[in-house]
Structures are given as structure tokens and as C-alpha cells.
Amino acid sequence: MAQPLRFRYSPETWSEQRVRQDILQPLRSNIGARAVTPRFEIGADWTTHRFEMQNGDLALFAHGGDGGGGYWMGNTETPSSLWRTDKFGWTEVPYHVARWTQRELLATLHEEDPWLADYPHLSWFFLPVFMSKDGRESTRAFFREYAAGFPDADRRETTQFFEDFLSTGALDDYRHVMAGKLGTSNHVDRVRMSATMGEFIAAKILTEAGYDVVPEIEVTTGHSLDFRAEDPATNTNVLVEVTRPQPPTNRAASGPVAAVRDTAETKTNGQLSRHGGGAVLFVDCSSFRDDSWAAVRGEQPDVRHRPAVVYRARPDGRVEGYRKGSVPLELENVIEFLD
Template identity: 70%
Template sequence: MAKPLRFRYSPEAWSGERVHREIYQPLQGNLGAQSVTPRFDTVGGWETHRFEMDNGDLALFARRDEEGYWMGNTETPRSLWRTEKFSWPDVPYPVARWAQRELLDTLQEEDPWLADFPHVSWFFLPVFMSKDGRRSTRAFFREHAAGFPDAGWEEATQFVEDFLHAGAIDAYRHTMAGKLGAAEQVDRVRMSAAISEFVAGKILVEAGYGITPEIEVSTGHSLDYRAERGTTSVLVEVTRPQIPRRRAAAGPVAAIRDTAETKTSGQLAAHGGGAVLFVDCSSFTREDWAPVREARPDMHHRPAVVYRARPGGHVEGYRKGTVELDLDGAIDFFD
């Protein structure tokens, strides 16, 4: 399965000659690599290398004393196959910072429109520059408006940018960015479901809650968020019904009920209650949302919040059951 970019760590000495022999030459022979001058400097005594392939792949290598770090969206040279992988926070800061600057500069050179969205560029860098997902993940924002119907890509991307600007989930970047996936093809349903967690996070933050994603509970499952404010601590699970015309359910109201029932009979049933179910209908068009707004269908789980967010920032919805979260400042309720 395709994964977001991570570093490979080699606890061995790497001379310039060894880098040339065991990294550059295999890449050059297989992919037409060029060894070019890195675009940015680093500190801490690290020697850095940048390799650009004829097919657009990129590889970076930093070495010092008895260690080296590799990162690339290309084939890994044989000499690094058995090395351990590390996420961005787990490598020396000068190495992570240098690699980030190299990749961000390359990303925004390839897709200049991303320069207007620095937090989106940084947060999703592990998938935007991944081996298999670098085209599909960028296209999801630019060509599919991040899953928002009847919306322009600029306002949809700005919606995510505004949430990420708050820094509420920076510490969980690898996990949360990875939810978008790193597959070669755009999977709008799965990617939109991933964005629903960012929508939910934005709602909670705007309501004044601190959030922690991926909360493991006693059943071994993980729920999407813990929301905390003062003495309040509430678990939140998010689900996004598929666009009604893409599922067998007879219309938007049935789509919501079926999706909520699936979540309730699975993850939430195993948890045993106590979590708030967020039903995110942001994939619905205005026409799809209208009958839901009128009927306000009940859920198989309470408490629940059903809502539709628009990339311009407006969110409206209704509640079922006693929701122990004060969301009036973030959602325009009509219940």
C-alpha cells in the first residue's frame, strides 16, 4: 500500500565516494538521475545531496559522521533497503528542515497555485510529494475542490488552509495527512471522507475546543477526536454519507440514515456509547441537502450532529439527543 513520505535512516558512515557509488550510480543507471546542487543549506555539519530523475522523481540524502538520512519519491537504492523508517518529527531538526525546504520549493515550482496556500502545502507535503500519490492528492484539491460540490478549488483549498493555520493538529501531521492517501488515482469518496475529519476539527476549534485526533478506546478502536474545554471532555466520531446518487439508498435522507446506522452498528457499538456522532453532509449539493434540512431525520445513535459545511465558512445543521458540546458559535442550528 502506498504510504506518505518518510525518512530512511542508515547508521553507517557515508563518504562522498560511497554516495556516488551506491546511491547516484544505481539511480542514474535505472532512471537517468542527475546529481544537482541542493537548493538550500543546512546546519549541524550535514553534507547534503539532491538527485533529480528524468521521470520527475526526486531523492534527497543527508550524511554526517556515522549516519545518513534518505528521503525520496523514487526507487530506493539496494544499499538502503533494510534501513529503518522514521517520520518527520523523529529525525534531527536540521535534516527535517532542509528536506522540507527542498520539497516545498519543488512542489510549488511544479504547482505554483499551491504557493498561495502555505499551510496546506506544508501539512500535506508527505502525500503531495509521495511516490504514487503526488498527482492524485494535488488533483483532489485543484480538480475536485477537496470534495465540496458546487465550489471553486480556491475557496475549498482556503477552507482547509484556514483550519490548518490554527495549528491545532500540527503534531499529528503524518497521521492526518496520510488519511488523504497516496494512491495513484483520485478516490473522491475516500478522500472526501478524510476531509470530513478536517471539517469536524475546524468546527470544534471554532467552537473553542482543544482537539486531539485518533483517540484509542478500550475496545481497540480509535475514535476521531477528543474535544476538551474546561472540564468538558467529549469523544467525537465523524462519518460522511456518500453522495446519494452514488449509493443504493433511495435519496439523501435514506443515505444519512444508512450511513449513521453502519457507523453505529460497528465502531460506536463496539465502543459502547458516550461519543457524539458527527454526520458530515458537506458532499451533498444544495438540492441533496434540502430534503434533509426539511425532514431532519433521526439517527440510530444519539447524541448526533448532522451538518453541511460550505467552503465559504458557513455551516448549518441540527442535533439529535443531548450533545454535550457547545457548538452554537460554529454551526447555525435549525433544530
Template identity: 70%
Template sequence: MARPLRFRRSPERWTASRVHDQLFTDLDDNLGATAVDPTFRPAGEWETRRFEMDNDDVALFIWDDDAAYWMGNTETPSALWRTDKYDWGEVPYQVARWAQRELLADLHEESPWLEPYPHVSWFFLPVFMSKDGRHTTREFFRDHAAGFPDAGRDEGLGFYEEFLSTGVLDEYRDEMSGKLGTSPQFDLVRMSSAMAEFTAAKLLTDAGYQVTPEIEVTTGHSLDFRAAKGNHQPLVEVTRPLPPTQRAADTAVAAVRETAETKTSGQLSEHGGGAVLFVDCSSFHDDQWRAVRGEQPEVRHRPAVVYRVRPNGHAEGYTKGAVPLDLDGAIEWV
């Protein structure tokens, strides 16, 4: 399975004739390719090429006298096999900006319903345009409201657009967008679980915390977030139960208990305590959440926050144990 889009950097000298002979010819022989003028021009003294394959793959190449950069959701020509890979923030700004403009234009032409959501489009561009995940990730947002049940596409997209527009996760874009995955097989459960981390980050941000994802702990694991407010920096781990119609548990209450038990008997148990468990029930329908809200089941870990968020931004939930976070401004307690 291919990863989210990244750049390959070649430190060698490139010319237009070499690009044709070693890149275009390779692509054309294997896939059928057309070399076209890019839609945009980068700032600076860069040469650029765009390759469009017969199977709808696309590749970009940009070079100057010092280095060259390749990006594509297609096979890599053999001349670039030994090159190193770089994330978007690790290449010159002009290179990243040019590639971004080219691919965003492609994305919005192919999926015009994403154009009103520029921050969602930009943040998830590495997966929306990836080799293996470009269809499934767009389907998740288009047809499943980014994991919200009983909601329309615009409601789900609007929720994450509002949050991502704050920029609090921009620094972690490569890491966080990749959580959505680049699998050619559609997996609603896995992608909904990935979005639970974005929902948790929004709740923490709304409550005034600065979030840092993927915090390594002494057990060799990583927990989802550090939530910092002054010198107070608790760790947070997020889990998202499947609604009972999608799992063996036949009730919403059982689903919450079983999912939380899996998390607490594994990663949190090895961590040795101290982290706050966030149990995100946002995949539950209204009646399922009402059952959980009414019974408020234990989740075998303390401290814990069990909550459900709706795409209009309203969140309600309950706590177990002494939660070292002030979430009063973000969650309505029930």
C-alpha cells in the first residue's frame, strides 16, 4: 500500500533532454504518458514538467541547477528509485507551493464538492491525491459525512473545515493526514476512528489547550496527544467505539465497554496509568447515544471522558474519575 504523497529529491543535474529520456520515456513505455505544460508556474528559476498517464495517474517534476524534485501518484521511473523521500515541509517552499497548486486544481476539477472547503482540501491533499487512497478517502468525506451518522456531507465537511482553518494542526499535517490511510479498500470504521483524533483535538482546542500529537512514552508506545495549558500537560488517548450494528456487541452500552476495555487492557495498561482516555461516541446514532448517556457505563479506566460530538459543534458527555482537564467550555456534561 502506497503512503501519502511525498517528494523524491534528486541531487543530480537534470536537463530537459534527460527528463524526456529517463522520466517521460520510462512512464510512456510502462503506462502510456503525455507530457503537458503545468497549469502554474513556480516562483524562482525552476524548470517544470507535468506527466499525465493513460490510467489517470499524474506526476510532477521540478528542477534547477542544484536539485530536482519528483511527486506523483504513479510508479516512480527507475532513474529516481534510489532517491530519498521528503515530506512537504522538508522541501523548498516554492517547490511545495507549486505542487500544491497543481494538485489542488486537479482535486477540485475531479471532486468539485471539495472546493468550498479549502482547508479540508489542503490538509488531506496528500491522501486525497495518493496512489491507492484517492478514491476511498474522497468517498469517506463525500458519502459518509466524514464519519458522522445522521448528517449530510456539507455538515461533516463544515465541521472539520472550521477546525482545520484554525491552523492548530498545520505543523503536523503530514503525520495527521496520513492517519486517514491510503488503502484502495474502503474502510468506514478505520477512517472514522482516524477522524476521532481530529474531533478530540478540536475539543481540547476549544477548551483552551495546545495540542501536540503522537507523544512517545517510556513503554515504546505513542499516545495520541499532549494537551498543554501553562505547566499543566496531561496526555490523552482516543478511542472510538463502533455502533452496535457494526460489531458483535448488541447494545451501545456494551460497545462502549468493550472498546474501552480493549484500549485499557493493552496500550494504556502498559503505559501504567496517568493518561486520560477519550471515548468518542460520535459514530453513534441519536438513540444509541441516549442509551449510553442514560446509563453512563464504566470504561475500566480512570480518568476518562465519554462524549458524542455533532457536526454543528455541540458536544455532550460524562466523566469517570478525576479528569485533569478543564473541558467545561467544550463539552456539556450530562
């Protein structure tokens, strides 16, 4: 499975002739590539190329003058002349190259899926997977056809929910890690993708409660917990692990209460038990329909880990839930607690 889009850097000198010989010609022979005029200017001392393939793939290449090397990004096969090159993230390459590449890819994304143009920050944030080799169809379909994991919801309402949060910039510094969690599989894995969006919902709750969030916190046991919630006012922090039960119709458990208990138990007996305590468990029931959540909120089952917060978010921004144990986070302004 291909990874989210990253740049390849060749430190060698590139000319127009070499680009045609070592990039365009191999791609043309293998997958019917053609060179087209880039849609945007790059500025500064860079020369740009855009290659479109018969199968819908796209590749971009920018090379500098005076031996400035070349940067490649594409959701297609890599020419052999670029195989032994290092990969770099979006913030690790020259500004003009990153900005030009972003503009080219965003324009293509919005041409292929025009409805996403109404959500500019979400489009930018998930661009590395929305335009990836294997995941470009599945990741877009997850938002378009499955409402990003929310049941009984409209795609525009749910996409706006995540657009509003992502536009705060709270996760911008962790874009590659967080966007990559959505995956680059060539099919929609609704369970896994919904679990990923559960982490975004958790980050949204923590951010709106006034915490700074840092994802993928490695602990002494050698594995990672989902977030560190940092309180800038007190300079303290709390570790948070998120789990998202499958709705009862998608699993073998007998009902929603069992779904919550079983899923939380799996997490408790796994990462949290190895960690040795101290982390807050977030149990995100946002995949549950109204009737399933009503059963959970009525019984408020224990989840075999304390402290824990069990909640369900809706695309209109409302979050309802309950706590188990003494939760060292101030969440009352975000979650309507039942306990």
C-alpha cells in the first residue's frame, strides 16, 4: 500500500533535455504520460513540469537553476532515475516548491471532486491522502458517501464539522501523521477510518476545552498513546487514549452497552495495561445511532478503566457523555455530562 504523498529530492543537475529523457519518456512508454503546462507559476528560480497519465495519475517536478536539484511528487510510478532519492515532508522542502505543488494538487482535487472546494482547510490537511496513489478514491469516498463515520448525517454537515476544527490550526504541525492515519488503502475501510476520525473528534474536544494537543506520544513501554493534552495555564499535561466502539449492527456483541464494555476492555487490557495507569481513556460513541446511544446513556456502563470519559459527538457540535473516576481534565464547557 502506497504512503501519503511526500517529495523525492534529487541533488543532481536537471535540464529540459534530461527531464524529457529520464522522466517523461519512461512514463510515456509505461503508462502513457504526457507533459502539460502547469496551471500555476512557481516564482523564484525554478522550472516546473506537470505530467498527466492516461490512467488518471499525476506527477509534478520542479528543478532549480545553478544545480539546485529537483523535487518530484506524484501518485504514479516513480521513474528509475529517481529511485535512489531521499524523501521529504511538505515543510522540509523550499517554500516555493511546496506552495506550487500544493496549488497544483488542490486545483486537481477540486476539479475531480468539486464539492470539496467548500472546505479549503480540510482539503489542504488531507491532501497527502486525498491525492495519494492508492487512497485517493477511498479517502474522498469516506467523506462523500459515508459522512466521515457519522450515522444519520449529511456529508456537508459532517465535513463542515471537521473543517471548522481543522481551520483552527490545532493539528497543522502534525498534518503528515494525522492525515496519514486515514490511510491510503484502495478500498473504504469504514471501521478503521471511523476510528481515525474518532481521534480528530477527541482532539477537537480537548482543543475547545483549552488544551494544546500533541499526537502520538511514545511512552516507556515502547508504544504510543494518542494524545498529550497540555494546559498552557498550569504547564501540566495529561495523556489521553481514544477508542471507538463499533455500532452494534457491525459487530457480534449483543447490544450497544456490550459494545462499549467490550471495546473499552480490549483497550484496557492492551495499551493501557502495559502503560501502567495515569492515562485518561476516551470512549467515542459517535458511530452510534440515537437509539443505541440512548441505551448507553441510560445505563452508563463501566468501562474497566478509570479515569474515563464516554461520549457521543454530533455534527452540529453537541457532545454528550459521562465520566468514570476522577478525570483530570476540565471538559464541562465542551461535553454535556450526564453524571
